[in-house]
Every structure is written in structure tokens, then in C-alpha cells.
Amino acid sequence: MKLGLFGGSFDPVHLGHLLAAQAAREEAGLARVFFIPAAQSPFKTGAQPAPALQRLRLLRLALAGDPAAEIDDQEIRRGGVSFTIDTVRTYARKFPEAELFYLVGADQPAQMPLWHEAEALARLAQFLIVPRPGEALPQLPAPFRGRALRGTPLGVSSSEIRRRIQAGLPFAHLVPPAVAEAVKNNRLYL
Numbered sequence: 070m071k072l073g074l075f076g077g078s079f080d081p082v083h084l085g086h087l088l089a090a091q092a093a094r095e096e097a098g099l100a101r102v103f104f105i106p107a108a109q110s111p112f113k114t115g116a117q118p119a120p121a122l123q124r125l126r127l128l129r130l131a132l133a134g135d136p137a138a139e140i141d142d143q144e145i146r147r148g149g150v151s152f153t154i155d156t157v158r159t160y161a162r163k164f165p166e167a168e169l170f171y172l173v174g175a176d177q178p179a180q181m182p183l184w185h186e187a188e189a190l191a192r193l194a195q196f197l198i199v200p201r202p203g204e205a206l207p208q209l210p211a212p213f214r215g216r217a218l219r220g221t222p223l224g225v226s227s228s229e230i231r232r233r234i235q236a237g238l239p240f241a242h243l244v245p246p247a248v249a250e251a252v253k254n255n256r257l258y259l
Contacts, residue, residue: 072164073102074194075172076144076153078110080118081252082131083230083244085223089172089199092220094137097170097197103141103160104128107151111185121145123257130247152185157193169194170215178207188212234258 073093079086082104090102106124110116118124125142132138143159144151153171160169171194173181178198184190196215200206202224206217225243233240235258241249252258 070164070167071097071099071170072160072167073097073099073170073172073197074105074157074160075102076105076107076151076156078118078227079104079106079124079128080227081124081127081230081244081248081258083223083225083227083248085225085243087131087245088221088223089218090138092199092218093170093172093197096218096220099137099170101137101139102172103139104132105141105144105156108145108148109150111150111152119257123255127248127251130251131245133247154184154186154190154193157190161193170197171195172197172199174199175201175204175207175217178209178213181213182210231258 073090075090077086093099094102106121106128108121109118125140125145128140132140144156147155157169157171160167173196175198181187191212191214196209196213198206198209198215198217200217200220209215230240230243234252244252
């Protein structure tokens with residue numbers, strides 16, 4: 070069995086996240102993709118994400134009805150800085166026969182050797198690089214294994230969506246309809 074692990078802030082989840090997960094399922098033959106919201110990214114310690122319950126609620130709305138997508142809140146339950154190796158080890162123990170594939174944005178490979186316990190992480194999972202429109206695809210540094218997805222990259226980021234909301238600009242075309250409605254109804258990211 071092949072499992073996809075998709076970590077991130079998901080602050081908020083958007084169509085680019087969903088397209089990346091779908092491309093990973095199709096191109097790598099993944100049985101399921103687990104969306105794993107971080108409590109706190111080690112590379113974004115100066116930024117405070119939206120409250121965990123809010124991000125989880127938006128993920129539930131975005132993934133409703135998708136039997137191949139699941140939400141795993143282990144990093145939020147652990148609290149503190151979220152290290153990928155801790156999460157991947159949990160999956161390796163829970164699914165010892167599975168092949169693990171970790172989705173990363175095209176901006177991440179250069180930083181991956183700096184990740185906490187990088188060599189152990191490289192042994193436990195393969196990596197699927199999510200391309201960004203108009204950018205060259207980076208190579209995975211040794212000892213990491215994996216490949217780039219072809220998929221349908223969407224030039225959108227959560228930070229761009231937050232900026233659009235704060236500026237009063239349209240954003241509903243960048244997120245699933247239920248997420249847009251929840252953001253508007255609850256006046257999130259203002």
C-alpha cells in the first residue's frame with residue numbers, strides 16, 4: 070500500500086493543496102493522502118498560524134466527501150514545533166508494510182538537508198515535489214529520494230489568500246466553496 074503524507078499549515082487550505090493531493094494520488098498510485106496540519110512550522114516560528122481548531126474545520130469542509138483523503142491532527146495534538154520526522158515515524162510504525170510518500174512544495178528541497186533528523190527522514194519516506202507554475206523543478210538533494218509531480222500546479226498560496234481577504238479582494242475562486250463560505254461567515258483572516 071502506498072500512502073501520501075501532506076503536511077503544512079493549511080492556513081487556509083486552498084485549491085492548490087487539493088490539486089496537489091489529487092495529482093499525487095494519480096501519479097504515485099497512492100491509496101490515501103493524509104493532510105497533517107502543523108502546530109507550528111520550524112521555519113515559520115515568527116508567524117502565528119490561525120487557531121488549530123479553525124484550520125481543522127476548514128480542512129474538514131474542503132475534504133468532505135473525499136474517501137481517499139483523511140485529516141490527521143497528531144501534530145496539533147503534540148503541540149509545539151512540528152518536526153516531519155516525528156510524524157513520519159508514527160506512520161512507519163502504524164503502517165509498517167506501506168510505502169510512505171511525503172508531499173513537499175517546490176520551494177522545500179533546498180531546505181530539506183536542514184530538516185530535523187534529515188537522514189533518518191530520507192530513509193523512511195520518498196518525496197513528491199509539487200511544482201509551482203513558471204518555476205524550474207528542483208532536484209531532491211542526497212540522500213532524499215522521490216520525484217516531481219506533473220499534476221496541475223496552481224499559482225496560489227495561503228499567505229496570498231490571507232492578504233486578499235485582509236485587503237477586501239475576491240478570494241472565493243481560490244478555495245473550495247464551503248471554505249469560502251466559512252471564511253466569510255466567520256470573518257476569518259480579517
